[in-house]
Amino acid sequence: MNILKHYRKIWAIEHAQSLLGWDMEVNMPKMGITERSVAKGELSVLAQSLTLDPKFLDLVEKASALETLNDYEKGVIRVLQREIKIAKAFPPEFVRELSEVRSKATMAWSEAKEKDNFRKFEPWLDRIIELSKKAAEYLGYDEYPYDALLDLYEEGLRTKDLEPIFEKLEKDLKPILEQILEAGKISNEHPLEREKYEIQAMEEVNLRILELLGYPLGVKGRLDVSPHPFTSGFGINDVRVTTRYEGFDFRRTLLAVVHEFGHALYELQVDERFMFSPIARGVSLGIHESQSRFWENIIGRSKEFAELIYPLLKEKLPFIRNYTTEDLYAYLNMVRPDYIRVEADEVTYNMHILLRYKLEKLMINEEVKARELPELWNDELERLLGIRPKNYKEGILQDIHWAHATVGYFPTYSLGTLLAAQIKNYILKDMPDFYEKITTGEFAPIREWLKQKVHRYGSVYSPKELLEKSFGEGINPEYFIKYIKEKYLD
Amino acid sequence: MNILKHYRKIWAIEHAQSLLGWDMEVNMPKMGITERSVAKGELSVLAQSLTLDPKFLDLVEKASALETLNDYEKGVIRVLQREIKIAKAFPPEFVRELSEVRSKATMAWSEAKEKDNFRKFEPWLDRIIELSKKAAEYLGYDEYPYDALLDLYEEGLRTKDLEPIFEKLEKDLKPILEQILEAGKISNEHPLEREKYEIQAMEEVNLRILELLGYPLGVKGRLDVSPHPFTSGFGINDVRVTTRYEGFDFRRTLLAVVHEFGHALYELQVDERFMFSPIARGVSLGIHESQSRFWENIIGRSKEFAELIYPLLKEKLPFIRNYTTEDLYAYLNMVRPDYIRVEADEVTYNMHILLRYKLEKLMINEEVKARELPELWNDELERLLGIRPKNYKEGILQDIHWAHATVGYFPTYSLGTLLAAQIKNYILKDMPDFYEKITTGEFAPIREWLKQKVHRYGSVYSPKELLEKSFGEGINPEYFIKYIKEKYLD
Numbered sequence: 004m005n006i007l008k009h010y011r012k013i014w015a016i017e018h019a020q021s022l023l024g025w026d027m028e029v030n031m032p033k034m035g036i037t038e039r040s041v042a043k044g045e046l047s048v049l050a051q052s053l054t055l056d057p058k059f060l061d062l063v064e065k066a067s068a069l070e071t072l073n074d075y076e077k078g079v080i081r082v083l084q085r086e087i088k089i090a091k092a093f094p095p096e097f098v099r100e101l102s103e104v105r106s107k108a109t110m111a112w113s114e115a116k117e118k119d120n121f122r123k124f125e126p127w128l129d130r131i132i133e134l135s136k137k138a139a140e141y142l143g144y145d146e147y148p149y150d151a152l153l154d155l156y157e158e159g160l161r162t163k164d165l166e167p168i169f170e171k172l173e174k175d176l177k178p179i180l181e182q183i184l185e186a187g188k189i190s191n192e193h194p195l196e197r198e199k200y201e202i203q204a205m206e207e208v209n210l211r212i213l214e215l216l217g218y219p220l221g222v223k224g225r226l227d228v229s230p231h232p233f234t235s236g237f238g239i240n241d242v243r244v245t246t247r248y249e250g251f252d253f254r255r256t257l258l259a260v261v262h263e264f265g266h267a268l269y270e271l272q273v274d275e276r277f278m279f280s281p282i283a284r285g286v287s288l289g290i291h292e293s294q295s296r297f298w299e300n301i302i303g304r305s306k307e308f309a310e311l312i313y314p315l316l317k318e319k320l321p322f323i324r325n326y327t328t329e330d331l332y333a334y335l336n337m338v339r340p341d342y343i344r345v346e347a348d349e350v351t352y353n354m355h356i357l358l359r360y361k362l363e364k365l366m367i368n369e370e371v372k373a374r375e376l377p378e379l380w381n382d383e384l385e386r387l388l389g390i391r392p393k394n395y396k397e398g399i400l401q402d403i404h405w406a407h408a409t410v411g412y413f414p415t416y417s418l419g420t421l422l423a424a425q426i427k428n429y430i431l432k433d434m435p436d437f438y439e440k441i442t443t444g445e446f447a448p449i450r451e452w453l454k455q456k457v458h459r460y461g462s463v464y465s466p467k468e469l470l471e472k473s474f475g476e477g478i479n480p481e482y483f484i485k486y487i488k489e490k491y492l493d
Numbered sequence: 494m495n496i497l498k499h500y501r502k503i504w505a506i507e508h509a510q511s512l513l514g515w516d517m518e519v520n521m522p523k524m525g526i527t528e529r530s531v532a533k534g535e536l537s538v539l540a541q542s543l544t545l546d547p548k549f550l551d552l553v554e555k556a557s558a559l560e561t562l563n564d565y566e567k568g569v570i571r572v573l574q575r576e577i578k579i580a581k582a583f584p585p586e587f588v589r590e591l592s593e594v595r596s597k598a599t600m601a602w603s604e605a606k607e608k609d610n611f612r613k614f615e616p617w618l619d620r621i622i623e624l625s626k627k628a629a630e631y632l633g634y635d636e637y638p639y640d641a642l643l644d645l646y647e648e649g650l651r652t653k654d655l656e657p658i659f660e661k662l663e664k665d666l667k668p669i670l671e672q673i674l675e676a677g678k679i680s681n682e683h684p685l686e687r688e689k690y691e692i693q694a695m696e697e698v699n700l701r702i703l704e705l706l707g708y709p710l711g712v713k714g715r716l717d718v719s720p721h722p723f724t725s726g727f728g729i730n731d732v733r734v735t736t737r738y739e740g741f742d743f744r745r746t747l748l749a750v751v752h753e754f755g756h757a758l759y760e761l762q763v764d765e766r767f768m769f770s771p772i773a774r775g776v777s778l779g780i781h782e783s784q785s786r787f788w789e790n791i792i793g794r795s796k797e798f799a800e801l802i803y804p805l806l807k808e809k810l811p812f813i814r815n816y817t818t819e820d821l822y823a824y825l826n827m828v829r830p831d832y833i834r835v836e837a838d839e840v841t842y843n844m845h846i847l848l849r850y851k852l853e854k855l856m857i858n859e860e861v862k863a864r865e866l867p868e869l870w871n872d873e874l875e876r877l878l879g880i881r882p883k884n885y886k887e888g889i890l891q892d893i894h895w896a897h898a899t900v901g902y903f904p905t906y907s908l909g910t911l912l913a914a915q916i917k918n919y920i921l922k923d924m925p926d927f928y929e930k931i932t933t934g935e936f937a938p939i940r941e942w943l944k945q946k947v948h949r950y951g952s953v954y955s956p957k958e959l960l961e962k963s964f965g966e967g968i969n970p971e972y973f974i975k976y977i978k979e980k981y982l983d
Contacts, residue, residue, distance in 0.1 A: 015535035018528060019509035026512055034713045038508060038728030041769060045505035223524045238528030
């Protein structure tokens with residue numbers, strides 16, 4: 004297939020871009036940004052021009068008209084048509100500018116966050132709002148400009164799909180949260196939060212947990228440190244995760260590692276035959292997040308997982324001797340309205356997304372300036388969770404996403420969180436001893452089940468098609484609400 | 494200048510290629526090679542096709558005919574014409590194959606070396622010999638095929654330039670070595686060789702030494718670990734060095750760091766105005782090696798440097814308490830026929846290159862198979878230094894270069910070593926207190942002198958032009974012989 008031969012060049016550029024990005028967060032010396040941002044910009048333009056090569060367009064066009072395509076081929080064409088649509092929409096100068104602004108804004112954000120100085124990031128955020136609006140106009144949309152951006156991260160997702168989901172979440176979760184806080188049975192603080200750990204010991208714990216879960220450390224993966232935990236795949240055979248170490252409240256780094264493992268496993272278990280092709284990766288951010296959330300929440304926050312890792316923690320972290328497995332479980336499942344999204348509990352997490360979703364809609368659909376956003380952020384958090392950030396670090400500067408110019412990305416976190424609860428239901432039907440398997444660390448059949456249902460398909464099917472095919476229904480918030488009620492109210 | 498605008502795309506690919514290569518040695522999980530080697534191959538072909546873009550060729554051709562070019566512009570055109578010549582010479586399939594073989598052979602070499610099993614590397618070495626011969630034929634040559642390869646690493650270098658240099662080195666160094674060994678005044682072993690160090694403590698020493706020398710750690714550089722120490726530049730603002738830690742004989746890692754610093758400084762001090770252009774890097778491997786050797790040998794192995802770093806070593810390495818500064822100096826300047834090139838002393842070092850030079854000529858000019866090379870290697874080492882390797886690790890498998898398919902590279906190490914001794918003479922004329930400055934760690938004026946004489950020019954001038962312009966003469970082995978005699982026989 005000539006299409007795949009040509010695509011291999013684009014694939015190679017994306018492989019390089021991923022590494023350039025990973026390196027920026029993990030290794031790059033500060034001043035390296037000068038040349039790195041230009042290199043990334045040039046490579047974006049190059050990939051775009053290869054995507055729009057007339058011969059290639061012609062091949063894709065002709066192939067799309069064929070009636071004999073199998074699912075694999077249809078998937079390739081579907082994904083390429085999406086990429087072509089995006090490449091066509093953006094003028095090369097815009098692509099270069101977006102890529103360069105993204106690199107520089109990320110460095111500015113990093114500094115702004117470190118110094119808790121929003122001013123350092125503000126002009127970049129304004130540029131990113133402006134570029135995102137432009138992007139929406141270039142891409143086109145039926146109803147809201149924001150829809151164009153949502154679709155970039157979650158194929159087919161529209162504001163009108165999200166509205167009822169977020170409405171239901173707000174409506175149902177607020178009273179659940181109130182009930183939990185009033186009942187007082189679920190911890191809202193825990194002495195383990197204040198226990199300090201040695202970074203080296205904690206790193207050993209994280210590495211051992213990754214081994215337990217079945218992550219191919221050193222063979223197809225590695226664990227590094229970055230300001231914001233993330234997963235980066237350079238193909239099916241090299242998928243790396245990162246975490247960070249604050250030196251206390253070890254749950255943060257531990258759950259981040261379990262979360263990123265979920266992302267990595269998806270990329271690692273894509274069918275090897277798809278290698279170098281446009282479908283050799285997870286299909287969307289929502290589906291991706293369902294995998295990370297499944298491992299983080301459904302497995303990582305279960306009683307069985309607490310039992311499994313307790314001896315390991317006791318061996319490596321001296322203070323654990325003073326706590327029981329029940330303490331560990333309570334600590335991993337505290338519910339408390341708090342500031343930082345990535346550390347939020349299962350009950351309040353979606354409120355954080357709701358906040359960002361509202362702000363993003365304002366940024367893209369209305370006239371709002373970066374300057375006004377910190378205040379809007381704080382007001383909205385207060386409305387949703389009754390607390391108000393005291394500084395930028397625990398407010399608007401906490402996330403890297405806007406610095407990455409990925410407006411429209413946040414809602415996929417909620418989709419993934421909801422979907423993880425659905426997947427728990429489905430796997431329990433096929434594997435009634437799912438929770439027993441966690442206790443014994445028997446993760447191979449769980450990995451295999453996820454591979455069969457989701458991972459192996461890569462991007463062959465669109466998110467909606469995949470869910471329909473493997474589970475017979477789309478995203479449905481009822482499962483999540485039920486899961487939360489059972490876990491925290493019963 | 495439209496030429497530079499187009500070149501920026503090629504520059505971006507090379508920036509990415511450098512990072513992909515650096516990552517392979519420093520970070521990449523094993524299996525990552527599957528996709529990495531394909532990515533590197535595709536990017537090589539892409540860079541080649543951009544270099545041969547007819548519009549670009551036309552622009553370069555027209556510019557080269559202009560009479561009004563300044564030195565900077567002439568340099569850009571000279572370098573581009575070299576790159577175009579190479580790109581034209583190699584068919585795209587050859588470029589892809591070479592790049593992929595290089596990646597895979599490097600992994601095979603790494604494994605072969607670890608297991609001391611030449612068989613694992615042998616088929617790759619045969620392919621590399623074959624591809625190198627092909628490369629020579631594609632590039633063309635007047636006298637010997639090997640000349641075509643030499644020119645790749647050292648613009649304008651021919652076998653006929655090297656023959657008299659290596660002849661003189663063999664003729665003069667053999668009796669000097671015999672005299673040194675007979676006289677017995679220079680140590681040929683030292684108890685410090687057997688002292689074990691903690692890797693973390695040694696890493697702190699290396700980092701402190703890099704700071705002393707003026708390396709911008711974290712700002713424009715970093716120190717990592719790799720199987721073979723090297724320097725990799727991703728532009729003027731991000732130039733990284735690596736070393737390795739064996740856990741004993743700390744001289745190895747320490748001098749490797751000083752050596753790599755010399756390479757890095759060259760790249761870091763190129764005129765910033767050249768950024769993103771084809772002349773924004775060191776002009777040749779020989780000139781590059783003169784910089785690393787200058788720091789390693791002339792500075793790093795001086796009495797004054799031993800005095801400078803003694804207190805630091807004493808602070809970090811407990812065993813140093815039992816030794817004096819004189820011990821340290823003697824240890825850094827032992828002379829002993831030994832197996833490993835990168836650990837060789839100043840007197841025997843060039844013999845190691847002579848050996849490789851002879852083998853490379855055989856590989857390229859005659860019919861010799863990889864299978865025969867270990868024996869030839871051992872015979873030649875015995876002839877030159879009177880010792881015979883007992884295994885492959887300390888014989889033919891010690892260097893990464895042939896795995897990288899860089900046949901023709903080794904001779905530049907000798908050129909650099911000779912040139913370093915010349916530069917010592919030149920700097921002493923301009924800076925009579927050069928050695929006093931080392932004692933006090935006052936390296937800024939030394940860095941500045943090197944910048945003015947060599948670094949800032951990047952590749953504006955060809956190696957021969959640069960030496961003529963800055964020093965009034967080309968490579969002349971007399972300086973080196975005189976330096977060795979004075980240091981080791983007087």
